[in-house]
Amino acid sequence: MGVWLKRHSWVVPYALLAPGMLWLILFYVYPGIQMFIASFWSGTLETGFTFSLDNYTNYTEAFDQFSPFYARSIVYAGAATLLTFLIAYPLAYTIATKGGSQKNLLLFLVVAPFFTSFLLRTIAWKIILSDSGLLLGPLKAIGLVPEEFRLLATPVAVISGITYNFLPFMTLPIYVAIEKVDGRLVEAAKDLYAGPWRPGGAVVGGLVGGVLAAVLGVIFNWSWPAMALVGGTAGALIGWFLVSESFIRVTFPLSLPGVFAGSLLTFIPAIGDYINAEFLGNPSTRMIGNVIQNKFLTQNDYPTAAALSFMLMAGVLAVVAVYARALGTEDVSTGRL
Protein backbone atom coordinates (compact mmCIF):
# COMPACT_ATOMS: atom_id res chain seq x y z
CA MET A 1 0.00 0.00 0.00
CA GLY A 2 2.80 2.38 0.92
CA VAL A 3 4.54 1.82 -2.38
CA TRP A 4 1.33 2.29 -4.34
CA LEU A 5 0.63 5.50 -2.47
CA LYS A 6 4.11 6.82 -3.21
CA ARG A 7 3.69 6.19 -6.91
CA HIS A 8 0.21 7.72 -7.03
CA SER A 9 0.62 10.43 -4.42
CA TRP A 10 -1.68 12.77 -6.39
CA VAL A 11 -4.59 10.61 -5.21
CA VAL A 12 -4.06 11.45 -1.54
CA PRO A 13 -5.57 14.96 -1.44
CA TYR A 14 -8.58 13.85 -3.48
CA ALA A 15 -9.16 10.88 -1.20
CA LEU A 16 -9.07 13.21 1.81
CA LEU A 17 -11.44 15.65 0.16
CA ALA A 18 -13.89 13.21 -1.35
CA PRO A 19 -16.23 12.30 1.54
CA GLY A 20 -16.75 15.85 2.80
CA MET A 21 -16.98 17.39 -0.65
CA LEU A 22 -19.44 14.74 -1.71
CA TRP A 23 -21.61 15.67 1.27
CA LEU A 24 -21.49 19.35 0.27
CA ILE A 25 -22.26 18.57 -3.38
CA LEU A 26 -25.19 16.31 -2.49
CA PHE A 27 -26.64 18.51 0.25
CA TYR A 28 -25.59 22.04 -0.67
CA VAL A 29 -25.02 22.28 -4.44
CA TYR A 30 -27.68 19.84 -5.56
CA PRO A 31 -30.46 21.28 -3.33
CA GLY A 32 -29.57 24.72 -4.70
CA ILE A 33 -30.08 23.44 -8.24
CA GLN A 34 -33.25 21.67 -7.18
CA MET A 35 -34.57 24.89 -5.70
CA PHE A 36 -33.82 26.71 -8.93
CA ILE A 37 -35.80 24.05 -10.81
CA ALA A 38 -38.63 24.32 -8.29
CA SER A 39 -38.86 28.05 -8.94
CA PHE A 40 -40.14 27.10 -12.44
CA TRP A 41 -42.76 24.74 -11.12
CA SER A 42 -46.48 25.21 -11.22
CA GLY A 43 -49.10 23.25 -9.30
CA THR A 44 -49.61 22.37 -5.66
CA LEU A 45 -48.29 19.77 -3.23
CA GLU A 46 -51.52 17.76 -3.61
CA THR A 47 -51.74 17.73 -7.41
CA GLY A 48 -48.01 17.49 -7.95
CA PHE A 49 -45.69 20.01 -9.56
CA THR A 50 -44.85 20.41 -13.24
CA PHE A 51 -41.80 22.15 -14.63
CA SER A 52 -42.03 24.68 -17.43
CA LEU A 53 -39.82 27.60 -18.42
CA ASP A 54 -43.02 29.59 -18.98
CA ASN A 55 -43.29 29.70 -15.21
CA TYR A 56 -40.66 32.43 -15.07
CA THR A 57 -43.77 34.41 -14.13
CA ASN A 58 -43.21 32.95 -10.64
CA TYR A 59 -40.36 35.42 -10.38
CA THR A 60 -42.14 38.45 -11.76
CA GLU A 61 -45.28 37.83 -9.73
CA ALA A 62 -43.34 37.12 -6.54
CA PHE A 63 -41.24 40.21 -7.01
CA ASP A 64 -44.23 42.45 -7.74
CA GLN A 65 -46.00 41.22 -4.67
CA PHE A 66 -43.11 41.01 -2.22
CA SER A 67 -40.62 43.69 -3.24
CA PRO A 68 -41.59 45.80 -0.17
CA PHE A 69 -40.41 42.87 1.99
CA TYR A 70 -37.05 42.76 0.22
CA ALA A 71 -36.72 46.51 0.64
CA ARG A 72 -37.57 46.27 4.33
CA SER A 73 -35.10 43.42 4.83
CA ILE A 74 -32.33 45.43 3.18
CA VAL A 75 -33.14 48.49 5.29
CA TYR A 76 -33.37 46.56 8.59
CA ALA A 77 -30.27 44.47 7.90
CA GLY A 78 -28.40 47.56 6.73
CA ALA A 79 -29.39 49.57 9.82
CA ALA A 80 -28.44 46.67 12.09
CA THR A 81 -25.09 46.30 10.32
CA LEU A 82 -24.43 50.02 10.80
CA LEU A 83 -25.36 49.86 14.49
CA THR A 84 -23.24 46.76 15.12
CA PHE A 85 -20.33 48.60 13.50
CA LEU A 86 -20.81 51.66 15.72
CA ILE A 87 -21.02 49.50 18.85
CA ALA A 88 -18.38 46.94 17.88
CA TYR A 89 -15.58 49.18 16.64
CA PRO A 90 -14.73 50.93 19.93
CA LEU A 91 -15.19 47.62 21.74
CA ALA A 92 -12.86 45.71 19.42
CA TYR A 93 -10.40 48.62 19.47
CA THR A 94 -10.27 48.68 23.26
CA ILE A 95 -9.83 44.92 23.55
CA ALA A 96 -7.11 44.86 20.91
CA THR A 97 -5.09 47.86 22.09
CA LYS A 98 -5.80 48.09 25.82
CA GLY A 99 -6.88 44.55 26.66
CA GLY A 100 -3.48 43.51 27.98
CA SER A 101 -3.68 40.28 29.92
CA GLN A 102 -7.50 40.47 29.91
CA LYS A 103 -7.78 40.05 26.14
CA ASN A 104 -8.87 36.41 26.17
CA LEU A 105 -11.35 36.97 28.98
CA LEU A 106 -12.91 39.93 27.15
CA LEU A 107 -13.14 37.99 23.87
CA PHE A 108 -14.74 35.15 25.77
CA LEU A 109 -17.33 37.56 27.19
CA VAL A 110 -18.04 38.84 23.68
CA VAL A 111 -18.89 35.35 22.40
CA ALA A 112 -20.52 34.14 25.65
CA PRO A 113 -24.06 35.01 24.43
CA PHE A 114 -23.64 32.32 21.74
CA PHE A 115 -23.69 29.70 24.49
CA THR A 116 -27.32 30.44 25.29
CA SER A 117 -30.08 29.64 22.86
CA PHE A 118 -30.60 32.26 20.13
CA LEU A 119 -34.37 31.97 20.62
CA LEU A 120 -34.17 32.38 24.40
CA ARG A 121 -31.98 35.47 24.03
CA THR A 122 -34.48 36.98 21.60
CA ILE A 123 -37.31 36.21 24.03
CA ALA A 124 -35.23 37.93 26.74
CA TRP A 125 -35.32 41.06 24.55
CA LYS A 126 -39.09 40.91 24.79
CA ILE A 127 -38.70 41.22 28.57
CA ILE A 128 -36.29 44.16 28.13
CA LEU A 129 -38.30 46.08 25.54
CA SER A 130 -41.86 45.42 26.70
CA ASP A 131 -44.09 48.42 27.48
CA SER A 132 -43.34 48.49 31.20
CA GLY A 133 -40.24 46.31 31.03
CA LEU A 134 -36.65 46.60 32.14
CA LEU A 135 -35.89 49.56 29.88
CA LEU A 136 -39.14 51.52 29.56
CA GLY A 137 -40.53 50.80 33.05
CA PRO A 138 -38.01 52.96 34.94
CA LEU A 139 -37.96 55.63 32.20
CA LYS A 140 -41.74 55.95 32.36
CA ALA A 141 -41.74 55.95 36.17
CA ILE A 142 -39.52 59.04 36.30
CA GLY A 143 -41.50 60.64 33.45
CA LEU A 144 -38.65 60.75 30.94
CA VAL A 145 -40.71 58.89 28.38
CA PRO A 146 -44.45 59.36 27.74
CA GLU A 147 -46.73 56.58 28.98
CA GLU A 148 -47.94 55.56 25.52
CA PHE A 149 -44.43 55.25 24.06
CA ARG A 150 -43.55 51.71 23.04
CA LEU A 151 -40.62 49.83 21.56
CA LEU A 152 -41.85 46.25 21.36
CA ALA A 153 -43.65 45.51 18.07
CA THR A 154 -41.89 48.39 16.28
CA PRO A 155 -39.03 48.43 13.74
CA VAL A 156 -36.77 49.67 16.55
CA ALA A 157 -37.29 46.42 18.43
CA VAL A 158 -36.60 44.27 15.36
CA ILE A 159 -33.47 46.18 14.44
CA SER A 160 -32.14 46.20 18.00
CA GLY A 161 -32.77 42.46 18.27
CA ILE A 162 -30.82 41.82 15.06
CA THR A 163 -28.09 44.21 16.20
CA TYR A 164 -27.73 42.38 19.49
CA ASN A 165 -27.81 38.88 18.05
CA PHE A 166 -25.11 39.47 15.43
CA LEU A 167 -22.86 41.90 17.34
CA PRO A 168 -20.13 39.27 17.99
CA PHE A 169 -19.91 38.59 14.22
CA MET A 170 -18.89 42.23 13.75
CA THR A 171 -16.65 42.49 16.80
CA LEU A 172 -14.37 39.50 16.18
CA PRO A 173 -13.14 40.32 12.62
CA ILE A 174 -12.54 43.98 13.58
CA TYR A 175 -10.63 42.79 16.63
CA VAL A 176 -8.49 40.48 14.50
CA ALA A 177 -7.75 43.31 12.04
CA ILE A 178 -6.79 45.87 14.70
CA GLU A 179 -4.74 43.30 16.56
CA LYS A 180 -2.68 42.77 13.39
CA VAL A 181 -1.86 46.49 13.02
CA ASP A 182 1.86 46.98 13.62
CA GLY A 183 2.23 49.21 16.69
CA ARG A 184 5.48 50.59 15.25
CA LEU A 185 3.48 52.28 12.47
CA VAL A 186 1.45 54.16 15.06
CA GLU A 187 4.65 55.12 16.87
CA ALA A 188 6.17 56.30 13.61
CA ALA A 189 3.11 58.44 12.88
CA LYS A 190 3.41 60.06 16.30
CA ASP A 191 7.13 60.68 15.76
CA LEU A 192 6.16 62.46 12.56
CA TYR A 193 3.99 64.84 14.56
CA ALA A 194 0.63 63.11 14.27
CA GLY A 195 -1.30 64.70 17.11
CA PRO A 196 -4.95 65.22 17.95
CA TRP A 197 -7.10 65.50 14.84
CA ARG A 198 -8.81 68.81 15.36
CA PRO A 199 -10.60 70.75 14.10
CA GLY A 200 -10.88 68.28 11.20
CA GLY A 201 -12.02 65.53 13.58
CA ALA A 202 -14.84 67.65 14.94
CA VAL A 203 -16.08 68.59 11.45
CA VAL A 204 -15.86 65.08 10.00
CA GLY A 205 -17.19 63.50 13.20
CA GLY A 206 -20.08 65.94 13.35
CA LEU A 207 -21.04 65.37 9.71
CA VAL A 208 -20.77 61.57 9.87
CA GLY A 209 -22.60 61.38 13.21
CA GLY A 210 -25.33 63.75 12.01
CA VAL A 211 -26.00 61.93 8.76
CA LEU A 212 -25.97 58.46 10.36
CA ALA A 213 -28.33 59.53 13.15
CA ALA A 214 -30.67 61.21 10.65
CA VAL A 215 -30.81 58.01 8.56
CA LEU A 216 -31.61 55.97 11.66
CA GLY A 217 -34.24 58.56 12.59
CA VAL A 218 -35.96 58.09 9.23
CA ILE A 219 -35.88 54.29 9.56
CA PHE A 220 -37.13 54.34 13.15
CA ASN A 221 -39.78 56.93 12.27
CA TRP A 222 -38.43 59.27 14.91
CA SER A 223 -37.86 62.98 14.34
CA TRP A 224 -34.82 63.02 12.08
CA PRO A 225 -33.73 66.64 12.69
CA ALA A 226 -33.56 65.93 16.42
CA MET A 227 -31.64 62.71 15.78
CA ALA A 228 -29.27 64.56 13.44
CA LEU A 229 -28.61 67.17 16.11
CA VAL A 230 -27.85 64.57 18.80
CA GLY A 231 -25.75 62.43 16.44
CA GLY A 232 -23.91 65.44 15.07
CA THR A 233 -23.04 66.71 18.54
CA ALA A 234 -21.88 63.29 19.70
CA GLY A 235 -19.83 62.82 16.53
CA ALA A 236 -18.23 66.25 16.87
CA LEU A 237 -17.31 65.62 20.52
CA ILE A 238 -15.85 62.22 19.71
CA GLY A 239 -13.97 63.70 16.75
CA TRP A 240 -12.59 66.56 18.85
CA PHE A 241 -11.54 64.64 21.96
CA LEU A 242 -10.98 61.03 20.99
CA VAL A 243 -9.83 60.72 17.41
CA SER A 244 -6.13 61.29 16.83
CA GLU A 245 -4.35 61.71 13.52
CA SER A 246 -2.41 58.47 14.01
CA PHE A 247 -5.71 56.62 14.41
CA ILE A 248 -7.39 58.11 11.37
CA ARG A 249 -4.33 57.77 9.13
CA VAL A 250 -2.87 54.45 10.30
CA THR A 251 -5.03 52.24 12.51
CA PHE A 252 -8.41 52.87 10.90
CA PRO A 253 -7.40 52.29 7.24
CA LEU A 254 -5.53 49.13 8.24
CA SER A 255 -8.56 47.82 10.12
CA LEU A 256 -10.91 48.24 7.16
CA PRO A 257 -10.64 44.62 5.94
CA GLY A 258 -11.97 43.57 9.34
CA VAL A 259 -14.79 46.09 9.04
CA PHE A 260 -15.76 44.72 5.62
CA ALA A 261 -15.58 41.11 6.79
CA GLY A 262 -17.65 41.94 9.87
CA SER A 263 -20.24 43.79 7.80
CA LEU A 264 -20.66 40.79 5.52
CA LEU A 265 -20.88 38.37 8.45
CA THR A 266 -23.55 40.55 10.06
CA PHE A 267 -25.49 41.50 6.94
CA ILE A 268 -25.87 37.97 5.50
CA PRO A 269 -27.55 36.35 8.51
CA ALA A 270 -29.45 39.58 9.23
CA ILE A 271 -31.08 39.81 5.81
CA GLY A 272 -32.38 36.23 5.97
CA ASP A 273 -33.44 36.43 9.62
CA TYR A 274 -37.10 36.09 10.52
CA ILE A 275 -36.98 35.29 14.24
CA ASN A 276 -36.37 38.86 15.40
CA ALA A 277 -39.12 40.16 13.12
CA GLU A 278 -41.51 37.48 14.38
CA PHE A 279 -40.73 37.69 18.11
CA LEU A 280 -40.10 41.42 18.47
CA GLY A 281 -42.01 42.99 15.57
CA ASN A 282 -45.56 43.23 14.30
CA PRO A 283 -47.21 42.28 10.97
CA SER A 284 -45.93 45.47 9.33
CA THR A 285 -42.30 44.70 10.22
CA ARG A 286 -42.26 41.30 8.47
CA MET A 287 -39.09 40.63 6.51
CA ILE A 288 -38.52 38.48 3.43
CA GLY A 289 -37.50 35.55 5.68
CA ASN A 290 -40.96 35.57 7.26
CA VAL A 291 -42.57 35.38 3.81
CA ILE A 292 -40.31 32.54 2.66
CA GLN A 293 -40.85 30.42 5.75
CA ASN A 294 -44.60 31.05 5.64
CA LYS A 295 -44.82 30.10 1.92
CA PHE A 296 -42.73 26.96 2.43
CA LEU A 297 -43.96 25.65 5.75
CA THR A 298 -47.53 26.92 6.13
CA GLN A 299 -48.92 27.45 2.63
CA ASN A 300 -46.75 24.81 0.86
CA ASP A 301 -46.50 27.20 -2.08
CA TYR A 302 -43.14 25.81 -3.18
CA PRO A 303 -42.80 27.54 -6.58
CA THR A 304 -43.26 31.07 -5.24
CA ALA A 305 -41.20 30.31 -2.14
CA ALA A 306 -38.36 28.86 -4.25
CA ALA A 307 -38.39 31.92 -6.51
CA LEU A 308 -38.27 34.20 -3.46
CA SER A 309 -35.36 32.31 -1.86
CA PHE A 310 -33.50 32.17 -5.13
CA MET A 311 -33.75 35.94 -5.53
CA LEU A 312 -32.54 36.40 -1.95
CA MET A 313 -29.62 34.06 -2.54
CA ALA A 314 -28.71 35.70 -5.85
CA GLY A 315 -28.67 39.11 -4.17
CA VAL A 316 -26.52 37.92 -1.29
CA LEU A 317 -24.12 36.05 -3.57
CA ALA A 318 -23.74 39.15 -5.75
CA VAL A 319 -22.66 41.13 -2.68
CA VAL A 320 -20.35 38.31 -1.61
CA ALA A 321 -18.83 38.07 -5.10
CA VAL A 322 -18.03 41.79 -5.16
CA TYR A 323 -16.47 41.39 -1.75
CA ALA A 324 -14.46 38.28 -2.64
CA ARG A 325 -13.18 39.96 -5.82
CA ALA A 326 -11.96 42.94 -3.84
CA LEU A 327 -10.58 41.26 -0.72
CA GLY A 328 -10.53 37.47 -1.08
CA THR A 329 -12.46 34.94 0.97
CA GLU A 330 -9.82 34.06 3.56
CA ASP A 331 -10.51 37.11 5.73
CA VAL A 332 -14.18 36.32 6.05
CA SER A 333 -13.82 32.67 6.88
CA THR A 334 -11.08 33.18 9.45
CA GLY A 335 -12.67 36.29 10.92
CA ARG A 336 -15.72 34.33 11.88
CA LEU A 337 -13.79 32.42 14.53
Next chain:
Amino acid sequence: MTAVPTRTPARPSGVGAQTRRLVDRYLLLVYTTLAVVYLLVPVALVILFSFNDPAGKSNVVWQGFTLKYWLHPFSVDGLPEAVGLSLLIAFLSTAIATTLGTLIALALVRYDFRLRRTSNLLIFLPMATPEIVLGASLLTMFVSIGSEPFFPLSAVTILIAHVMFNISFVVVTVRARLAGFPRHLEEAAMDLYANELQTFWKVTFPLILPGIIAAALLAFSLSIDDFVITNFTSGKSQTFPMFIYAKNRIGVPPQVNVIGTVIFLVAVGGVLITTVSSRRRR
Protein backbone atom coordinates in the same frame (compact mmCIF):
# COMPACT_ATOMS: atom_id res chain seq x y z
CA MET B 1 -9.45 57.06 19.40
CA THR B 2 -5.87 56.90 20.57
CA ALA B 3 -5.00 60.00 22.43
CA VAL B 4 -2.06 61.49 24.32
CA PRO B 5 0.60 62.38 21.80
CA THR B 6 3.99 61.28 23.09
CA ARG B 7 6.24 63.28 20.84
CA THR B 8 7.31 65.89 23.38
CA PRO B 9 9.19 65.08 26.57
CA ALA B 10 7.04 67.42 28.65
CA ARG B 11 3.41 66.28 28.84
CA PRO B 12 1.06 68.79 27.32
CA SER B 13 -0.86 70.60 30.00
CA GLY B 14 -4.09 72.59 30.00
CA VAL B 15 -7.70 71.59 30.36
CA GLY B 16 -7.92 70.01 26.89
CA ALA B 17 -4.92 67.77 27.40
CA GLN B 18 -6.06 66.76 30.86
CA THR B 19 -9.51 65.84 29.60
CA ARG B 20 -7.94 63.80 26.84
CA ARG B 21 -5.77 61.94 29.31
CA LEU B 22 -8.73 61.18 31.57
CA VAL B 23 -10.87 60.19 28.62
CA ASP B 24 -8.13 57.99 27.26
CA ARG B 25 -7.68 56.21 30.55
CA TYR B 26 -11.29 55.73 31.61
CA LEU B 27 -13.77 56.35 28.84
CA LEU B 28 -12.88 53.33 26.72
CA LEU B 29 -12.81 51.21 29.86
CA VAL B 30 -16.26 52.39 30.88
CA TYR B 31 -17.49 51.87 27.34
CA THR B 32 -16.15 48.31 27.20
CA THR B 33 -17.78 47.49 30.52
CA LEU B 34 -21.11 48.85 29.24
CA ALA B 35 -20.80 46.87 26.00
CA VAL B 36 -20.08 43.64 27.87
CA VAL B 37 -23.02 44.30 30.19
CA TYR B 38 -25.22 44.89 27.11
CA LEU B 39 -24.05 41.58 25.65
CA LEU B 40 -24.68 39.67 28.85
CA VAL B 41 -27.96 41.17 30.14
CA PRO B 42 -30.17 38.90 27.97
CA VAL B 43 -28.13 35.88 29.08
CA ALA B 44 -28.59 36.93 32.71
CA LEU B 45 -32.34 37.27 32.12
CA VAL B 46 -32.53 33.76 30.66
CA ILE B 47 -30.83 32.44 33.80
CA LEU B 48 -32.83 34.65 36.19
CA PHE B 49 -36.18 33.59 34.73
CA SER B 50 -35.34 29.93 35.30
CA PHE B 51 -35.91 30.80 39.00
CA ASN B 52 -39.14 32.68 38.32
CA ASP B 53 -42.51 31.40 39.53
CA PRO B 54 -44.84 32.73 36.82
CA ALA B 55 -48.52 33.20 37.57
CA GLY B 56 -49.83 32.08 34.18
CA LYS B 57 -48.23 30.43 31.18
CA SER B 58 -46.23 33.46 30.17
CA ASN B 59 -42.81 33.74 31.82
CA VAL B 60 -41.92 37.36 31.05
CA VAL B 61 -42.83 39.16 34.30
CA TRP B 62 -40.94 38.50 37.51
CA GLN B 63 -43.31 37.01 40.11
CA GLY B 64 -41.19 35.37 42.77
CA PHE B 65 -38.25 33.07 43.41
CA THR B 66 -38.62 29.32 43.21
CA LEU B 67 -36.37 26.30 42.79
CA LYS B 68 -39.12 23.94 41.71
CA TYR B 69 -38.30 24.07 38.01
CA TRP B 70 -34.66 23.30 38.73
CA LEU B 71 -35.76 20.28 40.77
CA HIS B 72 -38.08 19.04 38.00
CA PRO B 73 -36.57 20.37 34.77
CA PHE B 74 -38.28 17.80 32.56
CA SER B 75 -41.83 18.14 33.89
CA VAL B 76 -43.23 19.50 30.60
CA ASP B 77 -44.66 17.23 27.92
CA GLY B 78 -42.31 16.81 25.00
CA LEU B 79 -39.35 18.63 26.57
CA PRO B 80 -37.25 15.57 27.51
CA GLU B 81 -37.73 14.10 24.02
CA ALA B 82 -36.80 17.40 22.38
CA VAL B 83 -33.64 17.80 24.47
CA GLY B 84 -32.73 14.16 23.83
CA LEU B 85 -33.11 14.57 20.07
CA SER B 86 -31.08 17.79 20.10
CA LEU B 87 -28.25 16.09 21.99
CA LEU B 88 -28.32 13.04 19.73
CA ILE B 89 -28.17 15.14 16.56
CA ALA B 90 -25.52 17.44 18.03
CA PHE B 91 -23.27 14.48 18.93
CA LEU B 92 -23.72 12.65 15.64
CA SER B 93 -23.41 15.72 13.41
CA THR B 94 -20.34 16.88 15.36
CA ALA B 95 -18.67 13.48 14.99
CA ILE B 96 -19.38 13.21 11.26
CA ALA B 97 -18.68 16.86 10.37
CA THR B 98 -15.47 16.97 12.44
CA THR B 99 -14.12 13.86 10.71
CA LEU B 100 -15.04 14.99 7.18
CA GLY B 101 -13.97 18.58 7.80
CA THR B 102 -10.60 17.65 9.30
CA LEU B 103 -9.79 15.48 6.28
CA ILE B 104 -10.65 18.37 3.95
CA ALA B 105 -8.55 20.80 6.00
CA LEU B 106 -5.57 18.40 5.83
CA ALA B 107 -5.93 18.14 2.06
CA LEU B 108 -6.23 21.91 1.61
CA VAL B 109 -3.23 22.81 3.74
CA ARG B 110 -0.81 19.97 2.96
CA TYR B 111 -1.28 19.35 -0.74
CA ASP B 112 -1.23 21.21 -3.98
CA PHE B 113 -3.82 19.99 -6.41
CA ARG B 114 -5.90 21.19 -9.29
CA LEU B 115 -9.28 21.59 -7.64
CA ARG B 116 -7.96 23.69 -4.74
CA ARG B 117 -9.69 26.91 -5.71
CA THR B 118 -12.96 25.15 -6.44
CA SER B 119 -12.73 23.31 -3.13
CA ASN B 120 -12.07 26.52 -1.22
CA LEU B 121 -15.07 28.10 -2.90
CA LEU B 122 -17.29 25.14 -2.06
CA ILE B 123 -16.21 25.39 1.59
CA PHE B 124 -16.83 29.12 1.68
CA LEU B 125 -20.23 29.25 -0.03
CA PRO B 126 -22.37 27.52 2.64
CA MET B 127 -21.09 30.04 5.21
CA ALA B 128 -22.03 32.90 2.87
CA THR B 129 -25.55 31.62 2.22
CA PRO B 130 -28.36 32.78 4.51
CA GLU B 131 -29.56 29.94 6.71
CA ILE B 132 -33.09 30.24 5.43
CA VAL B 133 -31.88 29.52 1.88
CA LEU B 134 -29.91 26.47 3.08
CA GLY B 135 -32.97 25.12 4.85
CA ALA B 136 -35.39 25.96 2.06
CA SER B 137 -33.29 24.34 -0.67
CA LEU B 138 -32.84 21.15 1.38
CA LEU B 139 -36.59 21.03 1.98
CA THR B 140 -37.25 21.44 -1.75
CA MET B 141 -34.84 18.62 -2.55
CA PHE B 142 -36.24 16.28 0.10
CA VAL B 143 -39.79 16.88 -1.07
CA SER B 144 -38.97 16.43 -4.74
CA ILE B 145 -37.16 13.13 -4.04
CA GLY B 146 -40.23 12.20 -2.05
CA SER B 147 -39.10 8.83 -0.68
CA GLU B 148 -37.22 7.27 2.25
CA PRO B 149 -34.94 8.20 3.94
CA PHE B 150 -35.44 11.80 2.81
CA PHE B 151 -39.19 11.95 2.90
CA PRO B 152 -41.13 12.13 5.15
CA LEU B 153 -38.76 14.49 6.97
CA SER B 154 -37.28 13.00 10.12
CA ALA B 155 -34.29 13.05 12.47
CA VAL B 156 -32.24 11.73 9.53
CA THR B 157 -32.92 14.80 7.40
CA ILE B 158 -32.09 17.07 10.36
CA LEU B 159 -28.79 15.21 10.76
CA ILE B 160 -27.97 15.54 7.04
CA ALA B 161 -28.58 19.29 7.24
CA HIS B 162 -26.52 19.78 10.41
CA VAL B 163 -23.53 17.89 9.04
CA MET B 164 -23.75 20.01 5.88
CA PHE B 165 -23.60 23.40 7.62
CA ASN B 166 -21.00 22.21 10.15
CA ILE B 167 -18.42 20.93 7.66
CA SER B 168 -17.33 24.40 6.53
CA PHE B 169 -16.90 25.67 10.08
CA VAL B 170 -14.78 22.65 10.99
CA VAL B 171 -12.61 23.14 7.90
CA VAL B 172 -11.86 26.81 8.61
CA THR B 173 -11.17 26.13 12.30
CA VAL B 174 -8.80 23.22 11.71
CA ARG B 175 -7.19 24.97 8.73
CA ALA B 176 -6.40 28.00 10.89
CA ARG B 177 -4.50 25.75 13.34
CA LEU B 178 -2.75 23.84 10.57
CA ALA B 179 -1.41 27.03 8.98
CA GLY B 180 1.48 27.39 11.44
CA PHE B 181 2.16 23.68 11.61
CA PRO B 182 5.79 22.61 12.30
CA ARG B 183 6.37 20.47 9.20
CA HIS B 184 9.94 19.61 10.17
CA LEU B 185 8.64 17.39 13.00
CA GLU B 186 6.94 15.16 10.45
CA GLU B 187 10.05 15.09 8.31
CA ALA B 188 12.06 14.10 11.39
CA ALA B 189 9.66 11.23 12.07
CA MET B 190 9.94 10.04 8.47
CA ASP B 191 13.73 10.26 8.66
CA LEU B 192 13.53 8.00 11.69
CA TYR B 193 11.75 5.37 9.58
CA ALA B 194 8.15 6.02 10.64
CA ASN B 195 5.77 5.33 7.77
CA GLU B 196 2.99 7.72 6.72
CA LEU B 197 0.38 6.29 9.06
CA GLN B 198 2.69 6.18 12.07
CA THR B 199 3.79 9.74 11.37
CA PHE B 200 0.20 10.84 11.19
CA TRP B 201 -0.99 9.23 14.40
CA LYS B 202 2.16 9.86 16.48
CA VAL B 203 3.11 13.35 15.28
CA THR B 204 0.53 15.12 13.16
CA PHE B 205 -2.64 14.14 14.98
CA PRO B 206 -1.55 15.06 18.53
CA LEU B 207 -0.35 18.43 17.24
CA ILE B 208 -3.61 19.34 15.50
CA LEU B 209 -5.81 17.83 18.21
CA PRO B 210 -6.46 21.19 19.94
CA GLY B 211 -7.72 22.56 16.62
CA ILE B 212 -9.94 19.53 16.12
CA ILE B 213 -11.37 19.89 19.63
CA ALA B 214 -12.06 23.58 19.05
CA ALA B 215 -13.80 22.72 15.78
CA ALA B 216 -15.87 20.01 17.46
CA LEU B 217 -16.97 22.40 20.22
CA LEU B 218 -18.00 24.97 17.62
CA ALA B 219 -19.88 22.37 15.57
CA PHE B 220 -21.65 21.06 18.67
CA SER B 221 -22.78 24.51 19.78
CA LEU B 222 -23.95 25.44 16.27
CA SER B 223 -25.90 22.21 15.98
CA ILE B 224 -27.59 22.28 19.38
CA ASP B 225 -28.72 25.89 18.88
CA ASP B 226 -29.79 25.72 15.24
CA PHE B 227 -33.37 26.69 14.63
CA VAL B 228 -33.82 28.01 11.08
CA ILE B 229 -32.38 25.09 9.09
CA THR B 230 -33.89 22.55 11.50
CA ASN B 231 -37.30 24.18 11.11
CA PHE B 232 -37.18 23.41 7.38
CA THR B 233 -35.83 19.86 7.66
CA SER B 234 -37.47 18.41 10.76
CA GLY B 235 -41.02 17.49 9.73
CA LYS B 236 -42.75 16.22 12.85
CA SER B 237 -39.63 15.65 14.96
CA GLN B 238 -38.92 18.35 17.51
CA THR B 239 -35.52 19.55 18.70
CA PHE B 240 -34.96 21.80 21.72
CA PRO B 241 -34.99 25.08 19.71
CA MET B 242 -38.09 23.87 17.82
CA PHE B 243 -39.73 23.21 21.18
CA ILE B 244 -38.98 26.79 22.32
CA TYR B 245 -40.36 28.18 19.05
CA ALA B 246 -43.54 26.15 19.35
CA LYS B 247 -44.06 27.30 22.95
CA ASN B 248 -43.32 30.96 22.20
CA ARG B 249 -46.91 31.77 21.23
CA ILE B 250 -48.47 30.46 24.42
CA GLY B 251 -45.56 31.19 26.75
CA VAL B 252 -42.24 29.46 27.26
CA PRO B 253 -42.25 27.40 30.49
CA PRO B 254 -39.44 28.12 33.01
CA GLN B 255 -38.16 24.56 32.58
CA VAL B 256 -36.88 25.66 29.16
CA ASN B 257 -34.83 28.39 30.87
CA VAL B 258 -33.43 25.74 33.21
CA ILE B 259 -32.28 23.62 30.26
CA GLY B 260 -30.96 26.75 28.49
CA THR B 261 -28.98 27.68 31.61
CA VAL B 262 -27.53 24.17 31.92
CA ILE B 263 -26.45 24.23 28.26
CA PHE B 264 -24.84 27.64 28.85
CA LEU B 265 -22.95 26.43 31.92
CA VAL B 266 -21.76 23.23 30.21
CA ALA B 267 -20.57 25.22 27.17
CA VAL B 268 -18.73 27.75 29.34
CA GLY B 269 -17.21 24.89 31.33
CA GLY B 270 -16.14 23.13 28.15
CA VAL B 271 -14.40 26.24 26.85
CA LEU B 272 -12.67 26.86 30.19
CA ILE B 273 -11.43 23.28 30.42
CA THR B 274 -10.02 23.27 26.89
CA THR B 275 -8.34 26.66 27.37
CA VAL B 276 -6.76 25.65 30.67
CA SER B 277 -5.59 22.27 29.38
CA SER B 278 -4.17 23.74 26.17
CA ARG B 279 -2.29 26.29 28.26
CA ARG B 280 -0.87 23.55 30.47
CA ARG B 281 0.22 21.61 27.37
CA ARG B 282 2.15 24.63 26.20
